Amino acid sequence: MPASEATAADIEEILRETKLIALVGASANPRRDSYGVMQFLQGKGYRVIPVNPGLAGQTLNGEKVYATLADIPERIDMVDVFRNSEAAGPVAGEAVEIGAKYIWMQLGVVNEEAATRARAAGLKVVMNRCPKIEIPRLGR
Template identity: 60%
Template sequence: MPLTNSQDIADLLQSVRTIAMVGASDRPDRPSNGVMKFLQNQGYRVIPVNPTITGEHVHGEYVWRELDQIGEPIDMVDIFRRSSEVGPIVDQAIAIGAKAVWMQLGVVDEEAAARAEAAGLKVVMDHCPKIEIMRLGLAKIEPAAD
């Protein structure tokens, strides 16, 4: 079962250091852009993955085409894609040895979640790490006002 308990989510967020963000955007008006910056400000290393802007940089980080190109350990894969596109991303997360997959608000794929859990990954669905960090009182630095 995906994590829903506040303590389990807090434990996950406190154990993670490196996050690959699939669907990261270089456009400041996109939610993934703001969440990436917020997570960086909280001390996480966030590595953007987006085939459309591969080779560019978002918030100082090189943008990769696929998860398996990153070449360093990933604690959590944060998925900013449609639910219909989650399956192959979860399969890649399993293949690279990620410890968790996090599907953003509105992103749900029960079958992919079951595959991830069967492979030993922790799963969060239909939540935003920025919102959870704020809700759980884990923020090290408050977000700047927009």
């Protein structure tokens, strides 16, 4: 297993300890994966705050949309990244700045440099996985 790979114990801890998720790259389009994952996570009892500068100020699945992580007035536990691997770098930096505990990069999103920086700041990092897949796999 690569050093960057999150362990099953890491994933279990993140899913157990997380209450408030910021979903970066949220979409209002029901056909987009980010939309379905947001609904799934809400159905599992997580509060999910959407982040998308183009939708800022609107409401998505019952939550106000924010332009950036820094705009969210509450402390975020996990930042779920629905952006490409390159864009995940700046998002990871923002996650560190706001004091998030965890950063989760969705399927296909891998940024080793960002993961290294986030871990150095004390965050646990998951890459190239989806909580909508991991939660049922772990029987949660």
